[in-house]
Amino acid sequence: MPDYRAAAEAQREELQARRRDFHQHPELSFQEIRTAGIVAEELQALGMEVQTGVGKTGVVAILEGAQDGPTVLVRADMDALPIQEETAAEYASLHDGVMHACGHDGHTTIALGVAKLLSEHRDRLRGRVKFVFQPAEELGAGAQAMCEDGVLEDPRPDVTLGLHLWNTMPVGTIGIATGPTFAAVSIFEITVTGRGGHGALPHETRDPIVAAAQLVGALQSICSRDVPAADQAVLSVTSFNAGTAYNIIPPAAKLTGTMRNFSPKIRDLITRRFYEICAGIGSAMACKVDAKMTHLTDPVVNDAATTERVRTAIQRAAPSVILDEDERTMGGEDVGLFMTDIPGTYFLVGSANEERGLNFGHHHPRFDFDEECLPIGVTTLAAAVGEFLLPD
Ligand SMILES: [Zn+2]
Ligand SMILES: [Zn+2]
Known part of the structure; x- marks a missing residue:
């Protein structure tokens, strides 16, 4: 040697x-x-x-x-x-x-x-x-x-x-x-489209910020409530962009983030729940939600x-x-x-x-x-x- x-x-x-x-x-x-x-x-x-x-x-x-x-x-x-x-x-x-x-x-x-x-x-x-x-x-x-x-x-x-x-x-x-040893990497993008309007008259709008905020919270429940505790996974919303002024409810909000896990089974589970939650919150909040999860690496x-x-x-x-x-x-x-x-x-x-x-x-x-x-x-x-x- x-x-x-x-x-x-x-x-x-x-x-x-x-x-x-x-x-x-x-x-x-x-x-x-x-x-x-x-x-x-x-x-x-x-x-x-x-x-x-x-x-x-x-x-x-x-x-x-x-x-x-x-x-x-x-x-x-x-x-x-x-x-x-x-x-x-x-x-x-x-x-x-x-x-x-x-x-x-x-x-x-x-x-x-x-x-x-x-x-x-x-x-x-x-x-x-x-x-x-x-x-x-x-x-x-x-x-x-x-x-x-x-x-x-x-x-x-x-x-x-x-x-x-x-x-x-x-x-x-x-x-x-x-x-x-290193996790599988996926990234996602969500666009929530509502109807903008005056900040003083939210009832005349469909507020995408409130809908997107609920999405941020609900998506966190995937890793804590859907993924078995013995499996490791992470989902992070890493950007939240919406709005231009203090008195305008914007027409849309955009979220991006990343998801990590160690097995195809968990990746598929999280992906399925991701789309279900996006669709569910969209219909509950009467906003249009376009979501896309892309798998980058194994x-x-x-x-x-x-x-x-x-x-x-x-x-x-x-x-x-x-x-x-x-x-x-x-x-x-x-x-x-x-x-x-x-x-x-x-x-x-x-x-x-x-x-x-x-x-x-x-x-x-x-x-x-x-x-x-x-x-x-x-x-x-x-x-x-x-x-x-x-x-x-
Ligand atoms: Zn690096
Ligand atoms: Zn490196």
Whole structure:
């Protein structure tokens, strides 16, 4: 077994410099041109066969081992978010309104580190690693785009592995649960149309604000009254827009929101109740309710056998890390698409450091992580891949 930790440690300065460079030059979903260019160049320099423009801006590279064996897909995402960075970091974003606020700069850096580390063991590698650098995770669209471009074929992966930095977990902890780890994501839009009029004469109107307010309340009863308590689900109304003046009842109100769950059964139940409640409140309040629920991504489900092997590999390679086998989130991740019919493990690498103020949540303008997680990420992800391709 290679000394993954020593090899990752040897990359420490390079990892930090690369991450800071990506952080200073964030790119929005499907616009990861510079990032993809650097990734492609690095992988080519390692002697890999590289394919660019997969799923618009994605990069795929194969590290072919000296001997035959399975194909392991390693996935990293590259995109940033439309957020104005508010950290005082010397490596803060140079682009107004765009920021790596989810840690994907770290993911790309770590996967490149893993590519470098494993390419040093190519002569002993039994099988191949398919490195997938994905665009547009934040839109929940990049994995789909890459799948449409055939990323899961020729060769088809036998195992999918990947990680997400996790700023609610201290650096040095790895979250690795069996079963569902990231939730299925749906979004919804509701337009309530009534009849506007004077604020002093509501009886001459059909007030869409009162109807929409009742919808907000009633929709909350789905998760508390319809979903069995042992199942996890969330429904949040995240915008409520109506009206223009203090004395006008507007003609319409608009709500949007998101729904999360871990199973198709619960997703279908919530969706059915969502439409029933919308229709029911519409008729009770004599307003027209147009509702639309759209399912974006499936849950990320960690395969039990694969995950057990990855846990063991991580423990052997990095005995000092703490494994948390319960960490799961209602957040979404489109890596699940690479794991639908392919067993896989997607784990969380703790990246927070409370003492240094590096514990703002993902998508926060002050999000930043403890770079100690970079060598840990390389060690653990490389060891996970090695478990399937590098015999002792
Ligand atoms: Zn994110
Ligand atoms: Zn993310």
